[in-house]
Amino acid sequence: xxxxxxxxxxxxxxxxxxxxxxxxxxxxxLGLTGTHWGCDTSNCGTCTLWVDGxxxxxxxxxxxxxxxxxxxxxxxxAQNGELDAVQQGFLEEHGLQCGFCTPGMIMTxxxxxxxxxxxxxxxxxxxxxxxLCRCTGYENIVRAVRWAAEHPAGADEExxx
Amino acid sequence: xxxxDVFEYERASSVDDAIALLEKHGDEARLIAGGHSLLPMxxxxxxxxxxxxxxxxxxxxxxxxxxxxxxxxxxxxRHAALLESALLAEHYPIFADAERVIADPxxxxxxxxxxxxxxxxxxxxLASVGTALRGSAVIRxxxxxxxxxxxxxxxxxxxxxxxxxxxxxxxxxxIRTHIGSAYAKVERRVGDWAVAAAGAFxxxxxxxxxxVGIGLTAVxxxxxxxxxxxxxxxxxxxxPERFADxxxxxxxxxxxxxxxxxxxxxxxxxxxELTRRVLHRATARARGEES
Ligand SMILES: Cc1cc2nc3c(=O)[nH]c(=O)nc-3n(C[C@H](O)[C@H](O)[C@H](O)COP(=O)(O)OP(=O)(O)OC[C@H]3O[C@@H](n4cnc5c(N)ncnc54)[C@H](O)[C@@H]3O)c2cc1C
Ligand code: FES
Ligand code: FES
Numbered sequence: 536x537x538x539x540x541x542x543x544x545x546x547x548x549x550x551x552x553x554x555x556x557x558x559x560x561x562x563x564x565l566g567l568t569g570t571h572w573g574c575d576t577s578n579c580g581t582c583t584l585w586v587d588g589x590x591x592x593x594x595x596x597x598x599x600x601x602x603x604x605x606x607x608x609x610x611x612x613a614q615n616g617e618l619d620a621v622q623q624g625f626l627e628e629h630g631l632q633c634g635f636c637t638p639g640m641i642m643t644x645x646x647x648x649x650x651x652x653x654x655x656x657x658x659x660x661x662x663x664x665x666x667l668c669r670c671t672g673y674e675n676i677v678r679a680v681r682w683a684a685e686h687p688a689g690a691d692e693e694x695x696x
Numbered sequence: 697x698x699x700x701d702v703f704e705y706e707r708a709s710s711v712d713d714a715i716a717l718l719e720k721h722g723d724e725a726r727l728i729a730g731g732h733s734l735l736p737m738x739x740x741x742x743x744x745x746x747x748x749x750x751x752x753x754x755x756x757x758x759x760x761x762x763x764x765x766x767x768x769x770x771x772x773x774r775h776a777a778l779l780e781s782a783l784l785a786e787h788y789p790i791f792a793d794a795e796r797v798i799a800d801p802x803x804x805x806x807x808x809x810x811x812x813x814x815x816x817x818x819x820x821x822l823a824s825v826g827t828a829l830r831g832s833a834v835i836r837x838x839x840x841x842x843x844x845x846x847x848x849x850x851x852x853x854x855x856x857x858x859x860x861x862x863x864x865x866x867x868x869x870x871i872r873t874h875i876g877s878a879y880a881k882v883e884r885r886v887g888d889w890a891v892a893a894a895g896a897f898x899x900x901x902x903x904x905x906x907x908v909g910i911g912l913t914a915v916x917x918x919x920x921x922x923x924x925x926x927x928x929x930x931x932x933x934x935x936p937e938r939f940a941d942x943x944x945x946x947x948x949x950x951x952x953x954x955x956x957x958x959x960x961x962x963x964x965x966x967x968x969e970l971t972r973r974v975l976h977r978a979t980a981r982a983r984g985e986e987s
Binding site: 536577578580590595600602643661665 | 697698699700701702703704705707728731732735736739748750752776799800801802803805806886887
């Protein structure tokens with residue numbers, strides 16, 4: 536079947552099987568391998584992206600179900616080659632080690648900050664509770680999100696501060 | 697890699713269209729809402745529908761509103777909206793108690809109340825919330841609408857009152873005064889299904905319990921509840937001793953099984969302890985002593 540959706544602002548159309556999962560559509564059909572694929576069972580959250588502004592686990596959404604919708608992946612986060620505040624926060628606070636969980640963490644953190652620009656630690660921990668990280672122990676990830684909350688303009692603000 | 701078996705995909709444009717598609721494709725067709733129960737089952741080939749009918753485009757199913765003397769919740773309301781609803785927080789904090797411990801925020805962005813009820817999983821938290829509150833379910837077919845008490849909705853594990861060419865469109869909960877409600881769950885790790893959980897509402901008339909509802913999750917309780925415990929409490933004073941007696945009945949009459957989430961006796965213990973706690977908290981809320 537033909538599926539058309541908007542991904543990071545661009546309209547894309549592909550001919551796919553109805554059973555294709557959104558994570559595979561994004562990675563294999565579009566070559567956007569920033570969205571990772573881990574547990575396959577909606578537990579790890581590394582496949583998190585946005586569908587119509589909501590952060591969801593793309594291993595548990597059909598590509599067909601995303602037809603006509605607005606999808607955002609980690610590739611669309613940086614603008615004009617500039618990291619956004621959340622990405623910069625991960626850099627500043629050493630929020631990643633192997634990086635496997637990072638795309639999902641970033642998409643969830645951005646979703647949180649859109650709704651709550653100044654979350655406390657507990658709120659951040661709750662928000663990322665569907666994203667597993669086997670490396671960092673979460674401490675630096677929480678700090679990275681706090682950094683982003685404190686520097687909404689990202690690196691620009693850091694330079695001028 | 698887990699991939700579902702092949703199927704045909706249809707997207708419904710309205711409730712009537714969804715029902716017409718169900719009629720056209722017969723019992724090999726299934727509705728898909730959030731897909732967060734159905735797709736995992738399809739990946740494991742525990743469900744092998746030949747046709748999936750996507751109901752995410754349907755309008756008029758995402759309301760949480762007062763309708764007469766009831767609160768009406770559309771079948772496509774996502775968990776996240778239930779968690780954040782000010783109306784539910786005011787009338788039935790049991791919903792937010794339960795939603796806070798259902799899965800994680802990403803799953804809650806996708807899963808729906810209709811899917812939760814229709815899945816009929818014995819560990820589904822909202823099923824025992826609805827049972828405790830003695831709500832009702834509005835089911836539509838091409839012949840029209842019918843209303844089924846939630847206590848008759850779940851007919852066994854993964855079996856509900858919704859027929860082949862029918863769709864759940866709304867859940868309704870009576871508005872009660874002088875009441876409090878609460879939910880408590882024990883899980884092995886954050887976001888997991890319940891080892892056991894309990895929910896309750898308590899309606900007070902002075903110090904007396906005018907009415908009470910109990911819901912029990914994942915402990916094999918008949919119909920997700922324990923009417924004997926409710927009968928024991930109704931019409932008597934709201935005291936810790938009587939809560940303990942009622943909780944003991946839940947312990948004695950439920951029928952949990954030992955599985956990877958825990959042994960049978962531990963689950964019975966939880967059924968008792970969590971029932972006791974939610975009766976306390978619901979009563980404290982009814983008295984305005986706790987938010
Ligand atoms: C990782 C993970 C953890 C979870 N943890 C919990 C938990 O702790 N507690 C808990 O209660 N749940 C939990 N869930 C389940 C979650 O609540 C699901 O979202 C919910 O059970 C199903 O909702 P859905 O909209 O995704 O349903 P779907 O998967 O779309 O559908 C489920 C079933 O209901 C049918 N259906 C859906 N809508 C309708 C309708 N309107 N009319 C008729 N039939 C319909 C479908 O045909 C299907 O058979 C978890 C899920 C995941 C993936
Ligand atoms: S791959 Fe989607 S949650 Fe793990
Ligand atoms: S950085 Fe390795 S899993 Fe998170």
